Amino acid sequence: MSLLTTKNIGITFGGLRAVDNFEITIEPGELVGLIGPNGAGKTTIFNMLTGVYQPTEGEIFIGDKKVNGKKPYQIVREGLGRTFQNIRLFADLTVIENIKIAFHKDMNYTMFEGVFRLPRYWKEEALITKKAIELLSLFNMEEDAKNFAKNLPYGKQRKLEICRALATNPKLLLLDEPAAGMNPLETKELMETIHFIRDKFQVTILLIEHDMNLVMGICERLIVIDYGMIIAKGTPDEIKTNKKVIEAYLGS
Amino acid sequence: MDQFLNQIVNSLNVGSIYALIALGYTMVYGIVKLINFAHGEILMIGAFVGYFLATAFNMSLIPLLILSMLACAIIGVTIDRVAYKPLRNAPRISALITALGMSMFLSNFFKWQFGASDKIMPDVNLIGDIPMPNITLITVIITVVCMIGLEFIVSHTKVGKAMRSVSEDRDAARLMGVNVDKTISLTFAIGSALGAVGGVLYALNYGNLEPYMGMMPGLKAFVAAVLGGIGIIPGAMVGGFAIGIIETFVKGYISSSWANVFVFGILIIVLLVKPTGLFGKNVKEKV
Amino acid sequence: MVALKDKSRDYSINFIAVILTFIVLMAVIKAGLINNYVEGVVVFAMINIIVAISLNIATGYLGQLALGHAGFMAVGAYTAGLFIKAVEYPKYVEMIIALLLGGLIAGVSGLIIGIPALRLRGDYLGIVTLGFGEMIRYTIINLGDITGGASGLKRIPKLIGLPEVYIVLVLVITFVFLFIRSRHGRAIISIRENEIAAESIGIPTTFYKVYGFFISAFLAGVGGACFAMYQRYLTPEKFKFMFSVELFIIVVFGGMGSITGTIIAGGLLAYITEKLYAYDELRLIIYSILLILLMIFKSDGLLGRSEFSLVRTPARIKHLFSTLKAKFGKGVA
Numbered sequence: 001m002s003l004l005t006t007k008n009i010g011i012t013f014g015g016l017r018a019v020d021n022f023e024i025t026i027e028p029g030e031l032v033g034l035i036g037p038n039g040a041g042k043t044t045i046f047n048m049l050t051g052v053y054q055p056t057e058g059e060i061f062i063g064d065k066k067v068n069g070k071k072p073y074q075i076v077r078e079g080l081g082r083t084f085q086n087i088r089l090f091a092d093l094t095v096i097e098n099i100k101i102a103f104h105k106d107m108n109y110t111m112f113e114g115v116f117r118l119p120r121y122w123k124e125e126a127l128i129t130k131k132a133i134e135l136l137s138l139f140n141m142e143e144d145a146k147n148f149a150k151n152l153p154y155g156k157q158r159k160l161e162i163c164r165a166l167a168t169n170p171k172l173l174l175l176d177e178p179a180a181g182m183n184p185l186e187t188k189e190l191m192e193t194i195h196f197i198r199d200k201f202q203v204t205i206l207l208i209e210h211d212m213n214l215v216m217g218i219c220e221r222l223i224v225i226d227y228g229m230i231i232a233k234g235t236p237d238e239i240k241t242n243k244k245v246i247e248a249y250l251g252s
Numbered sequence: 253m254d255q256f257l258n259q260i261v262n263s264l265n266v267g268s269i270y271a272l273i274a275l276g277y278t279m280v281y282g283i284v285k286l287i288n289f290a291h292g293e294i295l296m297i298g299a300f301v302g303y304f305l306a307t308a309f310n311m312s313l314i315p316l317l318i319l320s321m322l323a324c325a326i327i328g329v330t331i332d333r334v335a336y337k338p339l340r341n342a343p344r345i346s347a348l349i350t351a352l353g354m355s356m357f358l359s360n361f362f363k364w365q366f367g368a369s370d371k372i373m374p375d376v377n378l379i380g381d382i383p384m385p386n387i388t389l390i391t392v393i394i395t396v397v398c399m400i401g402l403e404f405i406v407s408h409t410k411v412g413k414a415m416r417s418v419s420e421d422r423d424a425a426r427l428m429g430v431n432v433d434k435t436i437s438l439t440f441a442i443g444s445a446l447g448a449v450g451g452v453l454y455a456l457n458y459g460n461l462e463p464y465m466g467m468m469p470g471l472k473a474f475v476a477a478v479l480g481g482i483g484i485i486p487g488a489m490v491g492g493f494a495i496g497i498i499e500t501f502v503k504g505y506i507s508s509s510w511a512n513v514f515v516f517g518i519l520i521i522v523l524l525v526k527p528t529g530l531f532g533k534n535v536k537e538k539v
Numbered sequence: 540m541v542a543l544k545d546k547s548r549d550y551s552i553n554f555i556a557v558i559l560t561f562i563v564l565m566a567v568i569k570a571g572l573i574n575n576y577v578e579g580v581v582v583f584a585m586i587n588i589i590v591a592i593s594l595n596i597a598t599g600y601l602g603q604l605a606l607g608h609a610g611f612m613a614v615g616a617y618t619a620g621l622f623i624k625a626v627e628y629p630k631y632v633e634m635i636i637a638l639l640l641g642g643l644i645a646g647v648s649g650l651i652i653g654i655p656a657l658r659l660r661g662d663y664l665g666i667v668t669l670g671f672g673e674m675i676r677y678t679i680i681n682l683g684d685i686t687g688g689a690s691g692l693k694r695i696p697k698l699i700g701l702p703e704v705y706i707v708l709v710l711v712i713t714f715v716f717l718f719i720r721s722r723h724g725r726a727i728i729s730i731r732e733n734e735i736a737a738e739s740i741g742i743p744t745t746f747y748k749v750y751g752f753f754i755s756a757f758l759a760g761v762g763g764a765c766f767a768m769y770q771r772y773l774t775p776e777k778f779k780f781m782f783s784v785e786l787f788i789i790v791v792f793g794g795m796g797s798i799t800g801t802i803i804a805g806g807l808l809a810y811i812t813e814k815l816y817a818y819d820e821l822r823l824i825i826y827s828i829l830l831i832l833l834m835i836f837k838s839d840g841l842l843g844r845s846e847f848s849l850v851r852t853p854a855r856i857k858h859l860f861s862t863l864k865a866k867f868g869k870g871v872a
Binding site: 014 | 533
């Protein structure tokens with residue numbers, strides 16, 4: 001059973017058909033890239049997958065469960081995690097607090113137990129603190145735990161966002177332009193990080209990216225869209241030589 | 253039937269005033285996305301200037317209006333420069349708090365300087381020695397004139413175009429060579445001038461003035477602006493008259509103390525059902 | 540890392556400080572060092588702090604602009620007042636029920652207002668809460684047969700004095716502190732920080748917004764109930780928009796998101812109100828200028844989002860001295 005399936009999803013904004021007939025399947029363990037020129041509709045697709053926008057037609061399935069129509073926080077519970085094109089961290093909170101909040105949905109103690117500091121509070125808080133530090137050390141950020149997220153350098157902020165998304169224990173991770181604003185060295189490090197998290201966390205990855213080095217370097221499969229429609233699907237090598245793709249990027 | 257006609261007349265009266273004030277709110281919101289809480293105080297200041305000119309100089313309506321508009325335009329621009337401009341790029345909540353503070357400052361300053369007791373607006377002539385004809389007639393005529401004037405400025409002049417472009421996209425307008433700061437100041441000036449007209453007409457219609465007089469009409473005019481679609485000029489006009497009608501009829505046929513509950517109730521219903529208002533378009537936040 | 544045994548020391552220190560303050564207060568009253576009038580000022584200051592703290596939950600922690608909290612306080616006050624007038628129970632039973640009932644009804648009105656209103660963006664939410672606050676007030680006036688209308692609800696039995704209000708204040712502060720430092724408090728704060736990000740990590744934002752608003756309204760109602768039981772006379776005049784703004788000022792001055800900031804600001808402003816009693820407009824003019832200046836220069840208020848911590852004060856003082864020494868001591872050494 002595929003991890004993610006979309007059947008003909010599309011969305012119209014006012015008079016504009018932003019995405020049309022988008023149909024893909026993603027299998028567990030894959031590392032797939034969603035590419036296309038600026039304004040092609042890639043982030044819109046992410047927003048539909050995560051429930052931020054409701055597709056005007058079509059269906060989205062995670063496993064065999066239909067998820068379109070659900071709210072974003074419900075879709076997270078089905079196993080979808082994401083990062084954003086413009087980093088959306090909790091800027092005035094510390095790094096570790098950013099991570100701890102992401103454990104919320106898997107915690108159980110009630111407000112009563114929280115306010116009266118009953119045993120379950122202490123147990124669960126200790127557990128997530130431990131898990132948060134473990135997660136941060138995997139990314140070499142445990143020293144930054146008490147720093148405010150807004151004070152981190154850009155590259156670390158991006159890492160933190162990925163780290164936070166991983167704390168929600170996703171089956172499928174959507175990364176929206178993770179390499180944006182990075183230099184070649186940072187991008188190479190990011191590529192290693194992405195491979196690492198795919199293997200260590202057993203998570204499937206779908207990413208949007210413009211940096212062709214990264215895309216060609218790590219994606220096993222590519223989906224190319226332009227003007228809201230899929231124009232090509234295939235391996236990086238196939239896509240590199242695809243006439244329609246070249247036209248879309250360079251203009252005809 | 254007589255009752256009914258009476259109410260219609262009253263509605264036009266009240267509605268015109270709300271429309272004028274709503275225009276001020278909507279123009280400022282359109283261009284800087286700020287609810288200018290202090291706008292109700294502009295109404296109050298306009299009324300007080302009118303009162304002063306009428307009692308001290310026995311001035312007639314037309315020159316009184318012009319001077320009041322001028323005074324409020326200057327005050328409006330000053331408020332923006334002093335308090336709102338520094339917060340142009342700050343989080344929304346800071347700008348709103350500042351507007352609240354400005355509203356508080358103005359009403360209490362006037363209370364401090366001029367006392368809390370009601371002042372009675374004297375009768376004024378229309379112009380020179382010509383006495384005032386029916387006050388409702390004048391109110392509606394002046395309102396219509398102002399609206400036509402505004403519509404002309406916004407649609408057919410260069411400054412109007414500048415105002416529209418800054419409302420759409422401030423940075424793009426700047427890049428196209430529009431002097432954004434001047435345009436914003438001008439918007440505040442025009443909006444405040446309209447508020448002044450509303451204030452003077454309010455004083456003439458209702459007779460008494462006091463420093464806190466701007467709050468209620470200001471709030472209701474805000475509801476009118478939201479009803480019509482905040483940021484949309486024709487919307488403010490329609491909304492103003494709509495609120496005027498509703499308030500008058502509730503006061504007339506149900507009771508005066510329920511009128512305010514109704515008006516606020518409308519605000520809540522609009523915001524729940526169609527927050528962009530009667531004339532508004534839906535804009536989704538970019539994620 | 541975080542276990543009860545580590546925190547027990549801190550909890551004990553704070554608890555002892557609270558008890559000591561209480562003992563000092565009671566001693567001062569018993570010795571007749573402060574008269575009825577001063578006691579009244581202190582009690583009203585404490586009640587304002589309770590309501591301001593409730594506002595801080597909606598504004599500081601939830602990040603929403605709430606301009607109608609006087610309305611929630613009014614709901615709590617009138618509920619408590621009417622309840623006490625209607626029944627005859629032992630003193631403390633009546634008092635506790637009145638507090639909880641006032642809080643509950645206020646909380647429910649918070650739900651009624653919040654569920655629709657919290658869908659709206661900041662500016663609109665502010666106006667809607669303002670509108671609701673006024674609507675509550677007008678409804679109280681219009682239901683004159685029950686509430687006494689504009690002339691007010693009179694002759695409420697006196698059930699509460701400084702000690703009881705102090706205890707309520709301490710309980711409210713404790714509750715809020717413990718709540719914020721739990722996963723539910725974190726969820727609420729995350730909404731303030733970045734609502735879309737919060738949703739993207741699984742936080743049901745609408746639920747928590749309404750939840751936070753309920754708690755905020757509930758506590759405002761508790762404050763209102765205290766007011767009714769101490770003041771013994773309620774009028775709609777007291778709960779005007781201006782009062783909501785004064786509460787708002789306390790929160791903004793103290794720091795949106797800082798409970799101790801609210802306490803300090805509440806105390807300070809109560810003191811200033813007393814000193815400037817004859818100059819009401821002047822006082823409001825000063826507040827409004829301060830508000831504007833604050834927003835322009837230091838928008839996070841006195842304490843910003845941090846808290847004054849008794850437990851950490853020795854460490855902070857030490858740290859302060861060592862930094863000063865490093866800066867200025869170089870010459871001396």
